[in-house]
Amino acid sequence: MGMPETHTGPAARAGSRSRLSTGSELAFTGQCIVAGAVFLATSGMRDDHGLGIDSSVFVAVPLMTLVVVVAAYLHRLLFTLPVMALTRELGRPWSAPLWGGGVAAAYAGLAADAWDLPYGWTLLWIAGPGVLPVVAASYAHHRSLGWTGTAARVGAATGIALLLCAFGAFLLERTGIGAYEPPRLERERYAGEWTGGGGAYRLRLGENGEAVAENLALVAPAGVWDGCSGTGTWTFERGRESGGLFDRARDRVTLRIEGCGALRDWQVAGTAERPELFSVMGDPDDLHPRYAETLHRL
Numbered sequence: 129m130g131m132p133e134t135h136t137g138p139a140a141r142a143g144s145r146s147r148l149s150t151g152s153e154l155a156f157t158g159q160c161i162v163a164g165a166v167f168l169a170t171s172g173m174r175d176d177h178g179l180g181i182d183s184s185v186f187v188a189v190p191l192m193t194l195v196v197v198v199a200a201y202l203h204r205l206l207f208t209l210p211v212m213a214l215t216r217e218l219g220r221p222w223s224a225p226l227w228g229g230g231v232a233a234a235y236a237g238l239a240a241d242a243w244d245l246p247y248g249w250t251l252l253w254i255a256g257p258g259v260l261p262v263v264a265a266s267y268a269h270h271r272s273l274g275w276t277g278t279a280a281r282v283g284a285a286t287g288i289a290l291l292l293c294a295f296g297a298f299l300l301e302r303t304g305i306g307a308y309e310p311p312r313l314e315r316e317r318y319a320g321e322w323t324g325g326g327g328a329y330r331l332r333l334g335e336n337g338e339a340v341a342e343n344l345a346l347v348a349p350a351g352v353w354d355g356c357s358g359t360g361t362w363t364f365e366r367g368r369e370s371g372g373l374f375d376r377a378r379d380r381v382t383l384r385i386e387g388c389g390a391l392r393d394w395q396v397a398g399t400a401e402r403p404e405l406f407s408v409m410g411d412p413d414d415l416h417p418r419y420a421e422t423l424h425r426l
Contacts, residue, residue: 148212151278153200155264158286169297177420311400315364322423356388
């Protein structure tokens with residue numbers, strides 16, 4: 129007597145579909161970890177505006193890990209599983225990229241319509257992170273790998289990528305290849321109008337040393353948005369270290385505004401063609417995140 133065909137029921141088919149995306153969440157998590165490592169490894173090639181790696185980043189690691197894991201499982205459910213199911217039902221194995229592009233296009237259209245986002249960039253942001261999870265799921269499905277076997281392969285690939293990031297960061301730090309260098313401008317180039325915060329902060333530096341400030345940050349404000357306005361003087365100082373992860377000699381503008389008390393120095397950033405002045409807000413010994421307020425030349 130033959131056994132009943134119980135494997136064709138809805139639960140069995142649902143389980144079969146879930147196995148189509150085996151390991152995709154691992155690939156998504158791995159690529160997020162490697163992306164973070166690449167960002168840190170190449171930090172010397174960008175202007176950190178004197179912030180370096182803030183201590184709050186390490187405090188937030190458990191929360192960021194949880195967010196990445198949840199995002200990985202949501203991505204598996206909303207992207208990889210539909211792509212793999214469409215590939216199995218309507219196409220051949222090689223058609224997974226085609227169906228992936230179709231699913232990404234559909235989501236990009238919804239996002240662009242709902243939030244008025246640029247369609248092209250939205251499509252790239254959705255499709256790009258989906259490539260490796262779909263590849264991992266397709267590989268696991270056609271090699272009949274379970275979650276454990278896929279985890280071993282994804283873990284090995286992630287570990288190799290992290291070692292390459294560490295080696296690359298070492299080379300960049302030792303050789304200085306592609307390292308960011310703040311502009312070194314003459315004093316007269318700083319004279320003029322500067323604005324930031326969408327126009328909320330303004331600073332006018334005169335060629336003869338006079339300064340007019342509007343709502344600039346204090347060293348020890350009583351409230352988050354406290355600032356000071358008034359007239360005074362400014363001086364230019366050449367090349368002090370910023371104290372960031374990759375210390376850089378930055379020119380500084382020091383303000384003395386009557387009635388404002390102590391003001392923060394404004395350091396130079398940007399490029400020679402588009403210079404910026406920035407000031408780091410927050411206490412480096414505090415666990416709350418620090419940030420840089422930036423002024424741009426008008």
